[in-house]
Amino acid sequence: MATTPALKRSESIADSMPEALRQSRYHMKRCFAKYIEQGKRMMKLHNLMDELERVIDDPAERNHVLEGLLGYILCTTMEAAVVPPYIAFATRQNPGFWEYVKVNANDLSVEGITATEYLKFKEMIVDESWAKDEYALEIDFGAVDFSTPRLTLSSSIGNGLSYVSKFLTSKLNASSTSAQCLVDYLLTLNHQGDKLMINETLSTVSKLQAALVVAESSISSLPTDTPYQSFELRFKEWGFEKGWGDTAERVRDTIRTLSEVLQAPDPSNIEKFFGRVPTAFNIVLFSVHGYFGQADVLGLPDTGGQVVYVLDQVVAFEEEMLQRIKQQGLNVKPQILVLTRLIPDAKGTKCNQELEPIKNTKHSHILRVPFRTEKGVLNQWVSRFDIYPYLERYTQDASDKIIELMEGKPDLIIGNYTDGNLVASLMARKLGITLGTIAHALEKTKYEDSDIKLKELDPKYHFSCQFTADLIAMNSADFVITSTYQEIAGSKDRPGQYESHSAFTLPGLYRVVSGINVFDPKFNIAAPGADQSVYFPYTEKQKRLTDFRPAIEKLLFSKVDNDEHIGYLEDRTKPILFTMARLDTVKNTTGLTEWFGKNRKLRSLVNLVVVGGSFDPTKSKDREEAAEIKKMHVLIEKYQLKGQIRWIAAQTDRYRNSELYRTIADSKGAFVQPALYEAFGLTVIEAMNCGLPTFATNQGGPAEIIVDGISGFHIDPNNGDESSNKIADFFQKCKEDPEHWNRISAQGLKRIYECYTWKIYANKVLNMGSIYTFWKTLYKDQKQAKQRYIDTFYNLEFRNLIKDVPIRIDEKPEGPKER
Ligand code: UDP
Ligand code: LCN
Numbered sequence: 001m002a003t004t005p006a007l008k009r010s011e012s013i014a015d016s017m018p019e020a021l022r023q024s025r026y027h028m029k030r031c032f033a034k035y036i037e038q039g040k041r042m043m044k045l046h047n048l049m050d051e052l053e054r055v056i057d058d059p060a061e062r063n064h065v066l067e068g069l070l071g072y073i074l075c076t077t078m079e080a081a082v083v084p085p086y087i088a089f090a091t092r093q094n095p096g097f098w099e100y101v102k103v104n105a106n107d108l109s110v111e112g113i114t115a116t117e118y119l120k121f122k123e124m125i126v127d128e129s130w131a132k133d134e135y136a137l138e139i140d141f142g143a144v145d146f147s148t149p150r151l152t153l154s155s156s157i158g159n160g161l162s163y164v165s166k167f168l169t170s171k172l173n174a175s176s177t178s179a180q181c182l183v184d185y186l187l188t189l190n191h192q193g194d195k196l197m198i199n200e201t202l203s204t205v206s207k208l209q210a211a212l213v214v215a216e217s218s219i220s221s222l223p224t225d226t227p228y229q230s231f232e233l234r235f236k237e238w239g240f241e242k243g244w245g246d247t248a249e250r251v252r253d254t255i256r257t258l259s260e261v262l263q264a265p266d267p268s269n270i271e272k273f274f275g276r277v278p279t280a281f282n283i284v285l286f287s288v289h290g291y292f293g294q295a296d297v298l299g300l301p302d303t304g305g306q307v308v309y310v311l312d313q314v315v316a317f318e319e320e321m322l323q324r325i326k327q328q329g330l331n332v333k334p335q336i337l338v339l340t341r342l343i344p345d346a347k348g349t350k351c352n353q354e355l356e357p358i359k360n361t362k363h364s365h366i367l368r369v370p371f372r373t374e375k376g377v378l379n380q381w382v383s384r385f386d387i388y389p390y391l392e393r394y395t396q397d398a399s400d401k402i403i404e405l406m407e408g409k410p411d412l413i414i415g416n417y418t419d420g421n422l423v424a425s426l427m428a429r430k431l432g433i434t435l436g437t438i439a440h441a442l443e444k445t446k447y448e449d450s451d452i453k454l455k456e457l458d459p460k461y462h463f464s465c466q467f468t469a470d471l472i473a474m475n476s477a478d479f480v481i482t483s484t485y486q487e488i489a490g491s492k493d494r495p496g497q498y499e500s501h502s503a504f505t506l507p508g509l510y511r512v513v514s515g516i517n518v519f520d521p522k523f524n525i526a527a528p529g530a531d532q533s534v535y536f537p538y539t540e541k542q543k544r545l546t547d548f549r550p551a552i553e554k555l556l557f558s559k560v561d562n563d564e565h566i567g568y569l570e571d572r573t574k575p576i577l578f579t580m581a582r583l584d585t586v587k588n589t590t591g592l593t594e595w596f597g598k599n600r601k602l603r604s605l606v607n608l609v610v611v612g613g614s615f616d617p618t619k620s621k622d623r624e625e626a627a628e629i630k631k632m633h634v635l636i637e638k639y640q641l642k643g644q645i646r647w648i649a650a651q652t653d654r655y656r657n658s659e660l661y662r663t664i665a666d667s668k669g670a671f672v673q674p675a676l677y678e679a680f681g682l683t684v685i686e687a688m689n690c691g692l693p694t695f696a697t698n699q700g701g702p703a704e705i706i707v708d709g710i711s712g713f714h715i716d717p718n719n720g721d722e723s724s725n726k727i728a729d730f731f732q733k734c735k736e737d738p739e740h741w742n743r744i745s746a747q748g749l750k751r752i753y754e755c756y757t758w759k760i761y762a763n764k765v766l767n768m769g770s771i772y773t774f775w776k777t778l779y780k781d782q783k784q785a786k787q788r789y790i791d792t793f794y795n796l797e798f799r800n801l802i803k804d805v806p807i808r809i810d811e812k813p814e815g816p817k818e819r
Contacts, residue, residue, distance in 0.1 A: 013073055013091050013099045014112030020069040021108045027065060031055045032105035036084040040125045042449060043080045043087075078495060081121040088113065088121035095154040095489035096499060096518045115503040116513045126452050127507040141475050142514030144789045148779050151519040157489045158482065160521040161768055164775050165267035165274075167521065171778060172265040178778060179205045179262060185774050189243065189278060191332055192408060196278050201239030205262060211238045212259045216252060224249035228329040243278040246329035274771040275763075278328045282335045282410040283317060283769075284402055284427075285310055286420035288394065289384040292340035292366065294359055296349045299650035301622055302384050304582050305682045306416060306440050308654075310338055311358065312531050316758035318361045320766055333363050335406055339398050339423075342368030344379040345810075360533075367405065369398045379810045387419050388465040389802045395426040402427075409433060412769045414481070416440065418466050421473035429476065429787060434773045436765070437477040439487075441679040442470060442497040444504075446586070451504040458804075464509055465801045471501065472790055472798065474516045478772040481765060483527050483680040484701040489518045491703070497679070498523070510797065522772070526765050527705075529758040530682065534658045535689035537749060538665035548659040555648060556609065556663070563649065566615055567636065569607045570643035575731060576669035577606045578692070580657070580683055582650070583613030583628045585676070588697075588717050590631045592674040595724035597639025602728040605735070606669065608641070611648045611660075661690035668734065668741050670695060672727065676717050678702055685756050688712065688748040693741060695727055711751035712744065 021028045034051045035043065052074075056062040065071065076091040088102045100118035103110050116138065123131035130136055149167045151157060171178045183205055189196040202208040215238060219231060226248040228235075235244075245251035254276050260269045287310045291297040297307060314336050321334040338358070346352035351368065358364040371378040371390040378390070402410060414436040415424030421437040428435035443466055444450050450463055458464050474480065480498070482488050490496035501515040536543055556576075559568045569576075577596070581587035589612050596608045610632075617626040636645060651657050661671065671687035673696040678684075680701035687694045688711070696702035698714040706712035713730065715723035734741040776783055 012112065013076070013089070013093075014101045014110060016069055017073055017101060017103070017110045018108075020073055021103070021110065023068060024065045024070060025108065027056050027061075028070070028108060032087065032103065032108065035080075035087050036082055036105045039082070039084060041082050042122065042125060042452070043082060045074070045077055045079075048074060048077060048080060075493075081118070081125060083121050083124045086121070088118050090118055092495060095491070095496065096157060096502075097154065098503070114513075116511065119503060119505040119511050119513070122452050123505055123507045123511070126455070130508050137510040139471065139510050139512045139793065140514045141471070141786070141789070142517065144786045145475075145517070145782065147782055149521065150517065151521060154489065157518050158485050158523050158525040160479065160524040161764065161771060162267065162271070163521045164771055165270045168270050168771075168775065168778075169265045169267050172261070172270075176205065181778055182261075182774065183208055185777055186277075191278070191281055191330070195241045196243035196330075197241055199239055199241055207239070209259065209262050211240070212255050212262075214238060215240060216255045216259065219248045219252050219255075222248040242330055243328050245276075246327055250327060250329070271767065271771070274774065275767045276324075276328070277770050278325070278330060279770045279773055280321065280334075280411045280766060281325070281332050282406045282408070283321075283337075283412045283414065284406075284410040284424075285314065285336065285338045285414045285416065286398075286424045286427075287338060287340050287416040288391070288419040288423055289387055289417070290341045290343045290381060291346070291349055291351045292338070292368075293349045293351050294356070294366075296652055297351070298652045299582070300347070300349070301381065305680070308682055309440065309528050310416060312528065312758055313761070314338060314358050314364045315360045315531070316529075316762035317766070318364050320759070320762035322362075324766065336361070336364040337402060337405065337410075338364070338366045339402065339420075340366060340368055341394070342370040343381055344370065344377060345381070347381075365405075367398075367401060369394060369401055372397065373807055375810075378808060380808060382808050384417070384419060385461045385466070386805055386808065388422075388462060388469065388798075389805050389807055391419060391423055391469075392426065392799075395423045395430075398423065399427050399430065412436065412773075414438065414765075415473060418443070418469050418473070421477075422469040425473045425476035429791075434478050434769060434776070435476055436479045436481055436768060436772075437473050438481045439470070439497070440483070442501070444470070445495070445497050445500050446677065451506055454506045454509065462801075462805050464506060465798065465805060467501075467504075467506065468793070468798045468801060471512070471515050472794055474498070474501065475786065475790055477522060478776050479522045479524055479768045481524055481526050481768070483525070484704045485525055486700060486704060487679060488523050488525070494699075509801075524764070524768055526761050526768075527756050528680065528682070528685075528761055529752070529756050530686045530689045531654075532689060532757070534654055535661070535686045536658075537689070537691040538662035539691060544662065545655055545659045548656045551656065552660055552663050555660070556646060563615075565646060565648045567642055567645045567647050569609075569646055571607070574605065574607050574667075575734075576609050576664045576667045577602075577672060577727065578609045578611075578661070578664040578669055578687075579672045579674065580611035580651070580660075581673070581675070583625045583632075585624050585628060586678075587612070588674045588676050589613075590628055590635060591676070591717060591720060592672055593632060593635045593641070593645070594639070595674075595720040596645070597635055597641055598720070599724040599728060602724050602731070603644055605728055605731040607644055607646070609646045609648065609664070611651055611657075614649045615647070658686070658690060661687050661692050665690055665692045665745070668738070670727070670730065672715070673697055673702055674715060674717050674723070675699065675702075681705065684712075685752060688752050688756075691745045691749055693730070693744040694748060695723075695730075705751070705756065706748075707751065710744075711747040 031052050076093050078090050078092050081088045085105045086102045091099050100113045102113050120131045186197050202211050244254045257269050257273045261273055289302050291300045291303050297303045325332050343351040354368050356366040372393055409431050413424045413428045413433050415421035416438045488496045488498045499518050505511045613629055617629040620626040670693045673681055673684050675697045678697050678700040684696045684702045684705055694712040695715050697717050708714040
């Protein structure tokens with residue numbers, strides 16, 4: 001496509017489009033006539049381009065048009081709604097910035113329109129009478145959320161924490177009321193009723209400032225390692241409580257930081273101070289839909305990366321909390337509970353066990369609470385798409401259990417995925433607790449036109465409930481944790497998952513004119529890591545899990561077909577190209593198999609090893625998986641892959657899996673993640689942690705994890721030939737220069753250590769918990785007003801929608817679990 005200059009900063013599409021159309025008026029008249037020829041419809045960029053190509057069949061002339069402003073405008077078009085004689089364009093020049101225009105195909109006149117007007121065009125295509133209903137319900141969170149500061153640059157999106165520190169700086173500088181808010185906030189700090197940091201003696205800014213001066217000078221002469229207990233009593237007389245530090249040095253540093261903040265606030269001292277304030281001892285994480293467990297759950301429906309993520313997250317949180325508590329000079333046991341669903345019919349897993357200690361932690365547990373209906377406890381698993389009717393009651397039951405176990409309210413609640421986020425938001429509202437939300441994948445962007453196709457998709461997926469729950473949770477959240485930038489605001493050419501909730505319409509139900517604002521500083525990127533005690537480099541010979549060697553040897557190379565593997569590798573000396581994923585369509589394992597099948601060069605250079613699913617489609621409970629299984633068999637036949645492919649069924653032992661990645665690295669192989677779209681992609685960082693060069697999809701999170709050509713490679717899942725050639729070129733190059741493999745492996749590790757570790761994650765998220773707890777106190781009235789709006793939406797909309805989701809009736813207990 002043309003490398004056209006963008007619009008001048010001052011220019012909107014509505015301003016520049018008339019001139020652009022005028023310059024190619026002859027062709028454009030024909031082109032727009034073509035667009036409206038088929039009547040009402042939605043068009044994507046590629047549809048618009050296809051028609052344009054047909055109209056201007058001379059390539060030189062077409063290029064001339066596309067290299068001009070018109071080409072640029074078309075390229076910024078995300079979609080267009082055709083309602084003759086108009087074509088309404090939704091354009092996006094930069095992440096988060098949308099502009100809507102309508103063009104009259106008859107005279108090519110252009111008019112800027114609002115998001116509401118654009119959405120009405122879309123509705124006209126599927127439900128004209130609703131589109132014309134003057135009183136159709138409009139949801140506008142922007143109307144109740146206007147005074148909190150917003151970011152203005154696309155490039156700042158996702159850096160909420162650092163901008164909140166900056167906004168706090170100016171707020172604290174601007175008024176003494178805000179500084180008093182800080183003192184009031186410190187006065188609320190406590191652990192099970194015992195005050196922390198300060199007591200009522202220091203109830204004003206001036207009293208606190210004076211006391212800080214006295215305290216600092218009193219400890220300045222003490223040896224740096226003097227324990228807090230030695231001067232605790234003196235501190236108490238002045239109005240200080242525990243929490244400042246464990247030694248004189250730490251206490252003095254914390255005091256100095258707060259004094260600086262009160263004297264002349266600056267972002268770095270603000271961030272530092274809030275990183276030290278003792279706020280979070282008890283944390284609750286919600287990951288409601290099952291199966292959620294520590295063993296034998298991967299590969300069951302609805303489990304995957306989320307389970308791995310949450311368990312690793314707990315380990316990282318606990319470690320960080322223990323370290324912080326020690327440095328705060330406190331003697332407190334942190335508690336973390338992961339709330340999930342108790343499934344009595346647990347299919348051999350521990351998902352029917354109420355309380356389960358979390359491995360590699362001292363004080364953390366999985367707490368399982370069952371779903372209850374009028375008929376009692378629900379025994380069987382329920383798909384995440386059908387889960388909504390159970391959640392309100394679950395929230396109540398879970399809250400009671402949590403308070404009983406923690407002997408009080410938690411300090412921080414974090415939700416995961418739509419169901420966990422909704423429950424977390426209901427509980428946070430009820431108990432007045434700070435709320436963070438995480439959505440590993442928001443379903444809305446996964447299905448094309450999922451908004452206007454509501455009537456078609458709702459019976460199967462209940463998106464009306466899901467999108468409503470998502471809007472409620474996103475707007476209730478005090479902070480949102482994402483794994484990548486693209487999750488929030490996409491890339492230059494593709495809207496982000498959250499961004500797609502800014503304006504959309506569910507015809508017949510409601511029209512969202514402002515659902516979420518991606519410029520809200522609540523958005524934060526905190527990427528997960530992989531457990532580095534499990535996924536470590538293949539070069540760390542003394543740590544290698546050698547006990548697995550015989551099993552892995554059989555898994556990869558034995559020549560028999562059985563329940564665990566089929567296919568074989570004729571030439572063992574070749575490097576292995578490896579992939580591992582749930583056998584979902586979106587993971588595109590079959591795509592990779594086909595690329596391999598078609599690419600002779602690649603086949604001559606490497607063997608393919610695929611981990612995923614099982615082999616008998618009739619035994620799979622998941623329709624998508626069954627189809628993929630069938631497709632795998634067809635491809636193996638079609639391309640005669642036996643001898644060059646090993647297909648291994650889904651694996652559940654992460655230790656053995658880690659050794660598998662390393663064994664592939666020993667073969668000087670590579671990992672491939674070929675998904676059509678991947679929200680984050682834990683396998684990518686697992687492979688890179690093991691030192692395995694990685695090729696990963698350029699659609700979604702992996703594109704941010706890997707720097708193409710340096711720490712790994714991007715591949716285009718929609719261009720198999722190009723992708724398989726890129727992989728083949730890599731192996732060819734490695735053959736000629738073995739150092740090439742080592743370089744990519746080392747750079748992959750470097751990238752991980754710099755950006756993708758759980759330590760970095762836990763530190764960042766705990767800082768969020770602390771700073772956003774204060775931040776929300778500064779906007780208390782607005783938060784309350786918004787909560788009233790959310791309550792109304794929940795009550796009048798969500799509660800109604802769940803009535804249409806069938807309640808599951810328990811089946812008779814089943815026999816042994818199918819894998
Ligand atoms: N996984 C596994 N066995 C399999 C397939 C996947 O243990 O057969 C693990 C994999 O190692 C990773 C997680 O499941 O930890 C998948 O996470 P990812 O983010 O790649 O994808 P998701 O399944 O969450 O979409
Ligand atoms: C869910 C997904 O789909 C993956 O992309 C993520 O890596 C995983 O959760 C963990 O966040």
